[in-house]
Amino acid sequence: MSSFTRRRFLSISAATLGASAAGTWSTAGLLDASTAPGEVKQIPTFCEMCFWRCGGIAHVRDGKLWKFEGNPRDPQSNGRLCPRGTGAVGAHYDPDRLRQPLMRVGERGKEQWKAVSWDEALAFVAERMNKIKAEHGPESVALFNHGFGQRFFQHVLKTWGVINYAGSSYAQCRGARDVGFLLTYGAGVGSPEPTDIKNTDCLVLIGSHLGENMHNSQVQEFAQAVERRASVIVVDPRFSVAASKAKYWLPVKPGTDLALILAWCNLLVQEGRYDKDFVAKHGHGFDKFVDAIKDNTVKWAAEQCDVSPELIVAAAREMASHRPATIVHPGRRVNWYGDDTQRSRGIALLNALLGNYGRKGGLFVAQGISMAPYGLNKYPEHARHRLDGAEADIYPFADEGITTAIRDATVSGKPYPIKGWFVYSTNLMQALPSEAETIKAIQNLDLLVVCETMPSEMAGWADVILPDTTFLERHDELLTGFGRNGWAALRQPVVAAPHEQKPAWWIAKELANKLGIGDCMPFKDLEEYLKVRVEKSGHSWEKLKTEGVIMAPHKPITVEEGLELEFGTPSGKVEFWSDQLAAKGFDAVPKYTKHPEAPPGSFRLITGRAPGHTFSRTQTNPLLHDLMPENEIWVNTATAARLGIRNREYVQLKNQDGVLSNRVRVKATQRIREDTVYMVYGFGHSNKLMKTAYLKGASAGQLNSSYRTDPIMGATSIHTNFVSLVKEA
Numbered sequence: 145m146s147s148f149t150r151r152r153f154l155s156i157s158a159a160t161l162g163a164s165a166a167g168t169w170s171t172a173g174l175l176d177a178s179t180a181p182g183e184v185k186q187i188p189t190f191c192e193m194c195f196w197r198c199g200g201i202a203h204v205r206d207g208k209l210w211k212f213e214g215n216p217r218d219p220q221s222n223g224r225l226c227p228r229g230t231g232a233v234g235a236h237y238d239p240d241r242l243r244q245p246l247m248r249v250g251e252r253g254k255e256q257w258k259a260v261s262w263d264e265a266l267a268f269v270a271e272r273m274n275k276i277k278a279e280h281g282p283e284s285v286a287l288f289n290h291g292f293g294q295r296f297f298q299h300v301l302k303t304w305g306v307i308n309y310a311g312s313s314y315a316q317c318r319g320a321r322d323v324g325f326l327l328t329y330g331a332g333v334g335s336p337e338p339t340d341i342k343n344t345d346c347l348v349l350i351g352s353h354l355g356e357n358m359h360n361s362q363v364q365e366f367a368q369a370v371e372r373r374a375s376v377i378v379v380d381p382r383f384s385v386a387a388s389k390a391k392y393w394l395p396v397k398p399g400t401d402l403a404l405i406l407a408w409c410n411l412l413v414q415e416g417r418y419d420k421d422f423v424a425k426h427g428h429g430f431d432k433f434v435d436a437i438k439d440n441t442v443k444w445a446a447e448q449c450d451v452s453p454e455l456i457v458a459a460a461r462e463m464a465s466h467r468p469a470t471i472v473h474p475g476r477r478v479n480w481y482g483d484d485t486q487r488s489r490g491i492a493l494l495n496a497l498l499g500n501y502g503r504k505g506g507l508f509v510a511q512g513i514s515m516a517p518y519g520l521n522k523y524p525e526h527a528r529h530r531l532d533g534a535e536a537d538i539y540p541f542a543d544e545g546i547t548t549a550i551r552d553a554t555v556s557g558k559p560y561p562i563k564g565w566f567v568y569s570t571n572l573m574q575a576l577p578s579e580a581e582t583i584k585a586i587q588n589l590d591l592l593v594v595c596e597t598m599p600s601e602m603a604g605w606a607d608v609i610l611p612d613t614t615f616l617e618r619h620d621e622l623l624t625g626f627g628r629n630g631w632a633a634l635r636q637p638v639v640a641a642p643h644e645q646k647p648a649w650w651i652a653k654e655l656a657n658k659l660g661i662g663d664c665m666p667f668k669d670l671e672e673y674l675k676v677r678v679e680k681s682g683h684s685w686e687k688l689k690t691e692g693v694i695m696a697p698h699k700p701i702t703v704e705e706g707l708e709l710e711f712g713t714p715s716g717k718v719e720f721w722s723d724q725l726a727a728k729g730f731d732a733v734p735k736y737t738k739h740p741e742a743p744p745g746s747f748r749l750i751t752g753r754a755p756g757h758t759f760s761r762t763q764t765n766p767l768l769h770d771l772m773p774e775n776e777i778w779v780n781t782a783t784a785a786r787l788g789i790r791n792r793e794y795v796q797l798k799n800q801d802g803v804l805s806n807r808v809r810v811k812a813t814q815r816i817r818e819d820t821v822y823m824v825y826g827f828g829h830s831n832k833l834m835k836t837a838y839l840k841g842a843s844a845g846q847l848n849s850s851y852r853t854d855p856i857m858g859a860t861s862i863h864t865n866f867v868s869l870v871k872e873a
């Protein structure tokens with residue numbers, strides 16, 4: 145990377161924090177882990193500070209973790225980490241970490257604990273699980289999970305009889321996008337998103353703030369695209385860092401994105417600027433699609449979105465002029481208004497009109513790597529069906545578990561009771577909408593186990609807390625990734641856990657023993673398991689330990705490279721008209737529905753991410769806390785003046801249901817619409833054991849008390865709340 149490019153990367157990734165993200169080094173001798181005593185050992189592993197899973201190299205001096213930098217061999221990092229990855233050292237040394245197993249001694253939620261041994265904690269969990277099984281059946285225990293450590297918990301619990309498991313990464317993040325694309329192209333988007341940003345000539349970001357939303361390799365490519373002077377079009381009520389790189393910024397009224405997308409589609413068709421060859425060869429139901437969107441004119445969209453018609457037209461012509469090297473980014477955290485699958489389908493269709501599927505500079509077709517399985521047991525058959533997803537026919541197109549469906553069943557006891565929750569590495573109190581409903585569900589449980597590194601709000605409600613290691617202190621399942629090349633990456637411990645924390649696989653294995661199903665983990669330790677998988681696949685275990693990554697041979701990912709396009713939809717084509725949706729009573733072509741406006745004196749609360757923190761997981765990390773100790777509420781300068789609120793003054797936020805936030809500092813700025821306020825979520829922690837982060841900033845999760853659920857696949861909204869600003873007394 146040239147120094148200029150590197151500067152561009154920094155300016156995009158860290159513009160709001162002034163943080164340095166990238167590390168540079170010579171690769172000569174870098175990966176030699178056999179250094180003499182007293183010297184620095186360099187051990188590859190992959191990062192879990194977020195779920196981009198960049199390969200890094202830990203530097204360990206005299207047995208102590210010193211620094212963590214990017215692994216040049218790894219396609220997710222390309223030798224550079226983002227601020228959080230660099231700050232992973234702080235996760236290891238975090239003074240607020242959970243240190244030993246804890247059992248509740250007082251009332252649930254009062255946070256009174258006694259320290260116990262691992263044996264005592266796991267024996268208690270196994271005994272309660274068996275009691276629930278005897279009284280209600282094994283399906284009455286559910287697993288909420290997030291992150292890579294979940295793998296063996298899920299395996300053990302599924303072997304024992306659990307069928308209900310879900311991660312908030314689906315219904316509270318990317319699920320609507322994946323289903324929208326699946327219904328259109330017959331394939332979801334996946335992670336990392338197969339967007340050929342480094343070769344694109346035009347990147348369209350709809351509510352996606354790349355750079356603040358720090359997905360390392362994608363932001364690196366964004367920097368390259370900006371350096372090449374690729375056109376950037378940003379649709380966002382807020383002038384994000386990405387918007388500052390844009391040729392066109394469309395500050396739409398929140399909730400109107402689909403109106404804009406449909407008008408863009410209509411304009412491309414009416415002006416004949418779409419890819420006619422692609423549509424003729426690969427499109428299904430195009431004429432019906434054209435008829436369905438014919439009234440979505442530019443004039444109509446301009447009124448809905450509150451942006452000028454000229455801007456809408458100019459942006460559409462810009463993206464058409466670069467096709468097929470134009471990308472309308474699918475986004476990632478897309479659960480905004482409860483109708484997000486149709487908006488994502490609109491984005492998928494706009495991309496289809498641009499003919500960019502499987503094209504250089506467009507959406508490439510990601511390739512994977514084949515690694516041999518270890519050969520673990522199969523799971524038992526069940527008489528009952530899952531509570532969520534397509535099987536339960538609540539959300540007919542859900543293809544993963546739905547967290548809130550499990551929560552609803554825990555409250556109602558229907559169709560069968562849920563009496564035990566295992567919660568692995570996810571702070572449901574911040575991740576799920578309506579804290580009140582989560583608490584109501586918790587009160588119906590006979591067992592709540594939380595496995596975590598931090599004393600999160602969720603841990604505060606647990607009966608038993610099991611302290612997990614950080615990713616730097618453990619092995620995990622082998623990562624097999626999809627991208628321009630498939631790859632496999634190794635996670636291995638680089639330092640020992642500082643207290644009595646144990647790796648997730650070890651906890652799962654010990655629990656399996658206590659449950660009498662120890663045979664389902666038929667290996668001494670995870671190193672043995674991983675070695676078997678790697679060697680069965682024909683690769684060298686020793687080489688992987690020192691290099692961290694195995695790359696698969698390159699296969700064609702674009703038409704330009706010889707790829708033949710295939711679509712896994714029922715028609716075998718790109719479905720402009722979806723018979724699947726129509727058969728279930730949904731719109732075959734997305735239709736725009738107007739969302740409620742903010743009542744007088746209130747503002748639409750929208751939320752986002754910062755490059756220095758991940759969800760609610762990193763606020764106590766001393767290095768990342770130093771970068772960004774609290775969040776701010778962005779308020780338009782004119783609005784602030786009208787309310788008599790000064791820049792950097794603290795206020796509280798009160799939503800339409802009367803929920804009052806912790807105090808949060810005002811950022812008065814012209815970079816946001818007057819009807820909208822914005823903050824980064826994950827702050828405002830209320831667990832006193834998170835000493836560094838306790839009551840620092842406001843919690844967006846807490847203010848998300850009013851939400852809508854997408855009837856197509858179960859995503860729950862995060863942008864359906866209105867807040868007023870309450871001045872401090």
Ligand code: SF4
Pocket residue numbers: 191192193194195196197198224225226227228229230358359360361
């Ligand atoms: S994007 Fe950053 S935090 Fe996420 S895995 Fe990569 S380096 Fe780690």
